[in-house]
Amino acid sequence: MLLSDALRLKTPQSVSFSGAGGKTTAIFQLAREFPQAIVTATTHLGSWQTSLADRHIVAIKFSDLDEITSEGVTLVTGEIEEGRTKPVSQDVLYWLREVSGEKYVPLFIEADGSRQKSLKSPADHEPPIPEFVDTAVVVAGLNTLGKPLTDEHVHRAGLFSQITGLDINQQVTPDSVTRMLTHPQGGLKNIPPTARRIALLNQADTPELQSTGGGMAQDLLDHFDSVIVGSLNHNSFQTFEHTAGIVLAAGASTRFGAAKQLLDWKGKSFVRHVAETALQAGLWPVVVVTGFQSEEVESALHGLPVNIIYNPDYRQGQSTSIRTGINFLKPGRSHDSIGSAIFLLTDQPQIPVEVIRTLVESHTQKMQSIVAPLVLENRRANPVLFDRVTFPNLLQLEGDIGGRAIFSKYKVEYIPWHDDMLLLDVDNTEDYKRLIDIENNK
Numbered sequence: 001m002l003l004s005d006a007l008r009l010k011t012p013q014s015v016s017f018s019g020a021g022g023k024t025t026a027i028f029q030l031a032r033e034f035p036q037a038i039v040t041a042t043t044h045l046g047s048w049q050t051s052l053a054d055r056h057i058v059a060i061k062f063s064d065l066d067e068i069t070s071e072g073v074t075l076v077t078g079e080i081e082e083g084r085t086k087p088v089s090q091d092v093l094y095w096l097r098e099v100s101g102e103k104y105v106p107l108f109i110e111a112d113g114s115r116q117k118s119l120k121s122p123a124d125h126e127p128p129i130p131e132f133v134d135t136a137v138v139v140a141g142l143n144t145l146g147k148p149l150t151d152e153h154v155h156r157a158g159l160f161s162q163i164t165g166l167d168i169n170q171q172v173t174p175d176s177v178t179r180m181l182t183h184p185q186g187g188l189k190n191i192p193p194t195a196r197r198i199a200l201l202n203q204a205d206t207p208e209l210q211s212t213g214g215g216m217a218q219d220l221l222d223h224f225d226s227v228i229v230g231s232l233n234h235n236s237f238q239t240f241e242h243t244a245g246i247v248l249a250a251g252a253s254t255r256f257g258a259a260k261q262l263l264d265w266k267g268k269s270f271v272r273h274v275a276e277t278a279l280q281a282g283l284w285p286v287v288v289v290t291g292f293q294s295e296e297v298e299s300a301l302h303g304l305p306v307n308i309i310y311n312p313d314y315r316q317g318q319s320t321s322i323r324t325g326i327n328f329l330k331p332g333r334s335h336d337s338i339g340s341a342i343f344l345l346t347d348q349p350q351i352p353v354e355v356i357r358t359l360v361e362s363h364t365q366k367m368q369s370i371v372a373p374l375v376l377e378n379r380r381a382n383p384v385l386f387d388r389v390t391f392p393n394l395l396q397l398e399g400d401i402g403g404r405a406i407f408s409k410y411k412v413e414y415i416p417w418h419d420d421m422l423l424l425d426v427d428n429t430e431d432y433k434r435l436i437d438i439e440n441n442k
Helices: 023-031 047-052 090-103 157-164 174-182 207-220 270-280 294-300 318-328 353-366 388-394 403-409 429-440
Strands: 014-019 036-041 055-058 072-077 107-110 135-141 196-202 226-231 236-240 242-249 286-290 307-310 338-345 370-375 384-387 412-417
Touching: 014 023, 023 036, 023 047, 023 107, 023 135, 023 196, 036 090, 047 072, 090 107, 135 174, 157 174, 174 207, 196 207, 207 226, 207 236, 236 353, 242 270, 242 318, 242 353, 270 286, 270 294, 270 338, 270 353, 286 294, 286 318, 307 318, 318 338, 318 388, 338 353, 338 388, 353 370, 353 384, 353 412, 370 403, 384 388, 384 403, 388 403
Parallel strands: 014 107, 014 135, 036 072, 036 107, 055 072, 135 196, 196 226, 242 286, 242 338, 286 307, 370 412
Antiparallel strands: 226 236, 338 384, 370 384
């Protein structure tokens, strides 16, 4: 996976990088993934970093920037003094932003220094993140984990200790790094309120560190829109975002003759089983779209931490419930971390937690547009995961059709699954009896 894909930088943006553990590497690696890119800094850079660009412009006056639209990577800094570059002036910085927007070229900004350490704590004057950035990436290196908290390993170890409560010379732990990244005077410091927040956990060069980073991601997602765990050296990344669970529980069940959402299975209603499965799988938020017999369905969900949304147009078909669920996930400060959604049908209470987690894990590693199970003889099954890039098309659905109507618009990846129970949905009383019999004969 390209770093730009992991960061969801499909279109040019203004992106700041702060923290420690690979900022410069990340910036220039990312810049090379675009035909043309501008790199600058609101802090000092080592003069050696100028060789990483195709051209280096020392911007004292605007006429110095005539070559800014050349192909490749252009680094713009202030003057070089004592082996390092000065930051660009505010006038130059805002001019670069204008050029970036006009020419549709990404602008990448290094916003603090770390003296080649893998972790740091920002000083009072750091990080100077421009208020106009679209995305703020906070970098932390994982190879400091297990090492003592000293200035040898952590830039400004004393400040790190104050913020995290970790004593000097104690081993740096995943929890302490998480506390630093999520502290308002740590990783979140000076990030503009409108910017998308991304934590990049670099130096996950071993399976153990990858697993550790994945564990940290769950807590970090309470504060960041996404968490990237990986290795810039190996160009290997996983993108952790929230996956929503949308339970479609609005149908009138006309073929069955009764509300399938309320059928009993193993002592609970279908809809409660499905909602509990979504919660156990770690989906967030879990949205239950109701319609037919909505009061009874809502009552069946009593006590569960789910969002219940009534669809007044449910009789017009499944597409209206899909649109209702997706509309609930429209971007906003609380929902920007939702990267995908899994649709769950209430007539399939037998769907296991494991298949949902497998879909999410696959999406974390590859960021596919659509992921679905494939059961026996290449038969497509439910549930299906849809990346957020598909949401606009899902919102265009009409009539009694589901998400499969947009499969032709995207590359769909199928995950082999060897349990044909995924193929059973309760359309009639015979299906219901079969479901009960299968459970009784286990």
